[in-house]
Amino acid sequence: MEYHVKTPIENARDFHVGDVLYVTGEMVLARDEAHKKLLEEGSPIDLRGGVIYHCGPVVTKKDGKWRVVSAGPTTSIRMEIFEDEFIEKFRPAVIIGKGGMGQKTLKALEEYGAVYAAYTGGCGALAAERIKGVKEVHFLEELGIPEAVWVFRVEEFGPLVVTMDSHGKSFYEDIDAQAKKNLEELLSHIQ
Amino acid sequence: MIDEIVYAIKKAETKLSEDTVRALKTALEKETNEMAKTQLMAILKNVEVADKYKFPMCQDTGLQTFFLDVGYDFPYMKDLENALVEAVRRATKEIPLRPNAVHPFLHKNSGDNTGRFVPYIHWELREGDDAIIHVIPKGGGSENMSGLYMLSPGVGIKGIKKAVVEHIFRSGGKPCPPTIIGVGIGGGADLALTLAKKAAILRPIGERHPEDFVAKLEEELYEMANKLGIGPMGLGGDTTVLDVHVEYAYRHPATLPVGIVTQCWANRRAKIRIDANGHVEVV
Numbered sequence: 001m002e003y004h005v006k007t008p009i010e011n012a013r014d015f016h017v018g019d020v021l022y023v024t025g026e027m028v029l030a031r032d033e034a035h036k037k038l039l040e041e042g043s044p045i046d047l048r049g050g051v052i053y054h055c056g057p058v059v060t061k062k063d064g065k066w067r068v069v070s071a072g073p074t075t076s077i078r079m080e081i082f083e084d085e086f087i088e089k090f091r092p093a094v095i096i097g098k099g100g101m102g103q104k105t106l107k108a109l110e111e112y113g114a115v116y117a118a119y120t121g122g123c124g125a126l127a128a129e130r131i132k133g134v135k136e137v138h139f140l141e142e143l144g145i146p147e148a149v150w151v152f153r154v155e156e157f158g159p160l161v162v163t164m165d166s167h168g169k170s171f172y173e174d175i176d177a178q179a180k181k182n183l184e185e186l187l188s189h190i191q
Numbered sequence: 192m193i194d195e196i197v198y199a200i201k202k203a204e205t206k207l208s209e210d211t212v213r214a215l216k217t218a219l220e221k222e223t224n225e226m227a228k229t230q231l232m233a234i235l236k237n238v239e240v241a242d243k244y245k246f247p248m249c250q251d252t253g254l255q256t257f258f259l260d261v262g263y264d265f266p267y268m269k270d271l272e273n274a275l276v277e278a279v280r281r282a283t284k285e286i287p288l289r290p291n292a293v294h295p296f297l298h299k300n301s302g303d304n305t306g307r308f309v310p311y312i313h314w315e316l317r318e319g320d321d322a323i324i325h326v327i328p329k330g331g332g333s334e335n336m337s338g339l340y341m342l343s344p345g346v347g348i349k350g351i352k353k354a355v356v357e358h359i360f361r362s363g364g365k366p367c368p369p370t371i372i373g374v375g376i377g378g379g380a381d382l383a384l385t386l387a388k389k390a391a392i393l394r395p396i397g398e399r400h401p402e403d404f405v406a407k408l409e410e411e412l413y414e415m416a417n418k419l420g421i422g423p424m425g426l427g428g429d430t431t432v433l434d435v436h437v438e439y440a441y442r443h444p445a446t447l448p449v450g451i452v453t454q455c456w457a458n459r460r461a462k463i464r465i466d467a468n469g470h471v472e473v474v
């Protein structure tokens with residue numbers, strides 16, 4: 001299924017592994033330091049039903065206006081140590097990143113009805129094309145451009161592939177199991 | 192000279208090398224997995240957008256890296272290093288690039304992509320009076336999936352194949368596949384990794400090692416890697432690697448180093464040639 005959704009999102013339980021999403025509305029950027037900061041100090045933004053994007057963007061200021069130059073996803077597994085608590089506390093509906101996340105996050109997605117969606121790694125320019133502006137930015141002074149909490153306005157941001165859903169299914173587990181089988185088969189024939 | 196270096200960095204960051212684009216298109220034609228096709232199409236669309244708007248194709252604009260191939264009689268040897276550092280500072284502002292140079296203990300970002308030993312400049316000398324500069328900004332995600340295996344020489348070629356395939360399996364979707372794998376065999380630990388980096392990035396995709404034995408090993412590793420089923424971004428499919436390039440050096444009798452360097456699909460590179468008259472050309 002393909003979904004074109006607007007934020008805030010209230011029907012994340014409808015999304016299943018393999019579905020493709022395109023998001024319009026607002027997207028909040030948070031990676032390592034931002035997760036830590038928001039958990040410690042609380043969020044200045046209402047994240048309920050929101051979209052969290054694991055991304056350290058390239059952003060410049062021209063004539064007093066922010067311009068997003070490149071904004072592809074970063075590796076999500078680094079946020080595994082924060083994400084279950086983050087989901088419990090702030091209740092976002094969609095987490096976007098690359099490479100997938102672990103069991104703790106999968107459980108939190110199930111419990112609070114959210115999904116993890118993968119955006120194609122490295123597609124920074126394509127992402128920037130779909131980002132229509134910067135609504136606000138928090139902790140910029142302390143965390144710097146790549147780590148700050150940016151709120152971007154986006155239009156048809158995607159394709160985002162749902163790879164972990166709220167029904168306990170993780171696409172990564174299937175792929176890993178298959179690849180492991182393939183590896184063993186290959187190793188048994190090496191000469 | 193600085194203007195041309197800034198231009199070359201911009202070219203590397205915004206326009207994907209032609210051989211890589213060709214390899215991605217071929218992979219898309221051959222790919223049988225639907226999920227993999229969406230990823231390859233997104234990558235190719237991204238490459239188009241980056242070229243059109245002159246945006247960096249990936250927000251990780253890399254650790255600025257230059258491999259230099261310089262003639263003994265090149266007259267501007269002493270100007271090169273300063274020119275490269277200055278060009279990186281300017282490119283960071285003008286393109287712009289993400290500031291990616293961080294003090295490892297103090298966690299402070301220098302803000303201009305320079306710092307101790309950075310940009311990384313690797314020098315090689317040869318006969319001649321000209322200089323070639325390979326501009327190869329390298330992403331952090333794929334660099335994290337580097338590996339060095341000091342194998343027991345007794346495991347032989349079979350042990351080398353096993354180490355490479357297992358390494359690609361363990362890397363999974365993390366280095367943003369489809370990747371280009373460079374394998375450096377022999378020498379010492381550092382040489383094996385340097386050979387691997389050169390093989391991964393400098394050699395065009397599809398070009399085979401001139402020695403038959405090595406070329407066959409490359410083919411075999413390429414086939415095996417793509418049978419793993421990891422696929423683009425680790426979401427499954429037939430396209431895990433775009434190519435595998437192998438280089439080698441003689442080894443110490445007691446060691447068998449195997450260095451592996453992974454390059455993401457954003458195989459960014461540009462080449463500058465400076466002749467003895469100071470004429471600079473981005474080729």
